Amino acid sequence: MSKVIRIGTRNSPLALWQANVVKSQLERLGYQTQLIPITSTGDIVLDKPLYELGITGIFTKTLDVAMIQGQIDIAVHSMKDVPTLLPKGIIQTAVLERASHDDILVTKELFNYEEECTIATGSLRRKAQWLNRYPHHKVVGLRGNVNTRLQSLANSDWQGAIFAKAGLERIDLLPENYQDLHWMIPAPAQGAMVVVANEDDTFCVEATSKLNHKDSQVCTGIEREFLRVLEGGCTAPIGAFAEVIGNQILFKGILLSLDGKEKIEIEETTTLSQMQGFGRKCAEYILSNGGKTLMQQIKNEMSN
Incomplete structure (x- = not known):
């Protein structure tokens, strides 16, 4: 364990707190670590709403570049900020146990x-x-x-x-x-922290995978699959929440118009043994029940 794992993080107080949690957990396992704070575009440009900046992963892109360039070994993110498709060569290695999703x-x-x-x-x-x-x-x-x-x-x-x-x-x-606001359906993966690493870095992949919390990984995976199928690269008012209850998974999803006047919802359950493609199935229900038209309407409004 001679390698020092360089942990990339945004330098906001919350991001630093999250990175320090990962740092502490890795050190308890016997690994050496170092924090590398990096300022992201999302922290610099504060005079525009995020959706107007038109950049997917505005809080994570800077850390992706730093990892690809070899400045950091792993990155810690609020999972809801992470695009559903990671850059080539970067993989998710752990989802830490989820905190409140509310x-x-x-x-x-x-x-x-x-x-x-x-x-x-x-x-x-x-x-x-x-x-x-x-x-x-x-x-x-x-x-x-x-x-x-x-x-x-x-x-x-x-x-x-x-x-x-x-x-x-x-x-x-x-x-x-x-x-x-218990009635409000959260952002996909809200309350969860995720660790990503270079897929070729077997040392860091193995080290950080020990931090993974299985139920949190399952639930956030379903929520992000739902988002990916609905989104199609467009920012939209989408909420999703999955919860493991015994051997079942309860899922709630929602898509709304930008003004909130229209909404399409789904509440569905499946078993852990049949969860493959569950997020996609729920998203396809939304799309086939008015969601496709609503997503096009949102894209048109966002581009104007």
């Missing part, structure tokens, strides 16, 4: 949902689901890392902002004033 609403004070109010999020998925449920509300954009987004909320006249619960919990920033 979205939460952070508020400054109690407010009446029936009244007009303004909610902030940088996510098309969250915006569409919120407007579907509260069409009389206004949703505004929000960018930056967790800390800067919380500060933006504090400095604004918004009534609330939507966050992933796991991110706030991980860096101990979960405020008192929040509400769990």
Whole structure:
């Protein structure tokens, strides 16, 4: 175990926390490690919504390049930020045990949902689901890392902002004033951390594969397959969540129009022994029940 495993990470507080979890777990197994923080394009360009930047994997691309160029050996990502198709030569080696998958609403004070109010999020998925449920509300954009987004909320006249619960919990920033949005279907793989490595680096592949949590790998794999089949390279309001219950897998998926007025949902179960292609099957149900037309409509609106 003489090789020092260089761990690439974004340099945001949350990304560094995640990378340090992997670092600690590898070191407990006897490996030597070193953190290599790298600034991504997604952390630099903060004046535009992510979907307007038109780059798939904007938070992961910089680390992919660093790995291909030999600057780092592995990379740690929030799995929901990772494109469903990895660059050639880079493979997923471990999904760590998933934390909370929930979205939460952070508020400054109690407010009446029936009244007009303004909610902030940088996510098309969250915006569409919120407007579907509260069409009389206004949703505004929000960018930056967790800390800067919380500060933006504090400095604004918004009534609330939507966050992933796991991110706030991980860096101990979960405020008192929040509400769990159990009704909101999360982003595929939300709450999960993933490790990727060069497929030819057998040392790092073997080392990091020891960190894999099987149920989390199964569930996020189904969710990402659902996303890949639906997406076709287009950013869209898509939610997906799979859960292992005994020997069964419960799956919930959703596709919405950008304004939230239309939604197509699926809730389906399968067994662990029959899970092959389950995500694809659920996505094909959505596509054949109006999803194909809706995805084309989204692509048209996004390109205008």
